[in-house]
Amino acid sequence: MKLPISKRLLLCAEMIPPCQTVADVGTDHGYLGIHLLQAGRCARVIASDLREKPLASARANAAAFAVQERMSFVLSDGLHNFNPGDFDVLVLAGMGGDLIARILADAPWLDGGDSLLILQPQSAANDLRRALAERGWWIERERLVRDGQFLYAVMAVRPEGGGPLTPGEQYVSPALRRAGDPLYAAYLARVRRALELTVRGISRSADPADQARAAYYREALAEVASLNAVGDTDVGEAPRA
Numbered sequence: 623m624k625l626p627i628s629k630r631l632l633l634c635a636e637m638i639p640p641c642q643t644v645a646d647v648g649t650d651h652g653y654l655g656i657h658l659l660q661a662g663r664c665a666r667v668i669a670s671d672l673r674e675k676p677l678a679s680a681r682a683n684a685a686a687f688a689v690q691e692r693m694s695f696v697l698s699d700g701l702h703n704f705n706p707g708d709f710d711v712l713v714l715a716g717m718g719g720d721l722i723a724r725i726l727a728d729a730p731w732l733d734g735g736d737s738l739l740i741l742q743p744q745s746a747a748n749d750l751r752r753a754l755a756e757r758g759w760w761i762e763r764e765r766l767v768r769d770g771q772f773l774y775a776v777m778a779v780r781p782e783g784g785g786p787l788t789p790g791e792q793y794v795s796p797a798l799r800r801a802g803d804p805l806y807a808a809y810l811a812r813v814r815r816a817l818e819l820t821v822r823g824i825s826r827s828a829d830p831a832d833q834a835r836a837a838y839y840r841e842a843l844a845e846v847a848s849l850n851a852v853g854d855t856d857v858g859e860a861p862r863a
């Protein structure tokens with residue numbers, strides 16, 4: 623039986639180095655953890671979810687693929703039922719960027735630790751990048767995957783060593799600009815189109831709240847529009863302490 627794992631989750635898995643324990647928070651079906659164990663990428667997986675039903679499905683799938691002895695199952699809102707040292711790698715995938723940011727904000731003990739975080743937002747990636755930067759965290763690597771009609775960014779994040787990001791960098795991170803990703807030009811074009819629509823919509827709006835945000839979006843658009851579609855492939859970037 624073949625594991626029905628998506629290209630999106632396969633990219634998350636690819637970005638995880640060999641390690642001891644991976645926590646997959648918001649696991650749902652548990653496919654990511656099952657794949658990691660099958661591939662020998664880690665020794666143990668903690669599969670966690672907010673709800674019983676997805677957790678039961680992860681448990682059943684782990685048994686069907688005979689990896690249940692190397693997986694544990696934790697009912698938890700985000701990281702509430704976790705402790706420092708529980709994992710080497712934390713994955714938050716397939717959730718909105720705002721929810722991922724909220725889960726991370728609720729776990730101040732992550733700051734300065736040596737965990738690697740693999741983050742894959744379904745939406746609001748710019749808000750997530752802004753939250754990471756405000757926390758002083760560093761997007762070490764970022765890659766793209768096309769799944770169906772969607773393009774997703776997957777970030778490998780260190781909970782230290784980062785600095786502020788400009789509005790444009792919140793939409794297209796320095797890590798992505800230097801990654802040489804084959805989907806970079808397509809991603810850039812999509813981000814630019816979305817920002818153009820947002821700026822156009824805000825220009826027509828009479829809502830004072832929109833006017834307050836207009837400068838942010840205009841600045842992001844100007845920076846994104848100035849980017850070279852092949853990226854900064856020859857530019858390295860050290861962590862910004």
Ligand SMILES: C[S@@+](CC[C@H](N)C(=O)[O-])C[C@H]1O[C@@H](n2cnc3c(N)ncnc32)[C@H](O)[C@@H]1O
Nearest residue numbers: 647648649650671672673676698699700715716
């Ligand atoms: C769309 S699924 C994503 C499943 C898998 N991670 C993936 O990328 O395919 C989102 C999962 O996150 C879970 N979830 C939502 N809020 C959560 C929270 N606060 N803490 C833990 N899990 C949560 C949901 O119950 C659901 O199973």
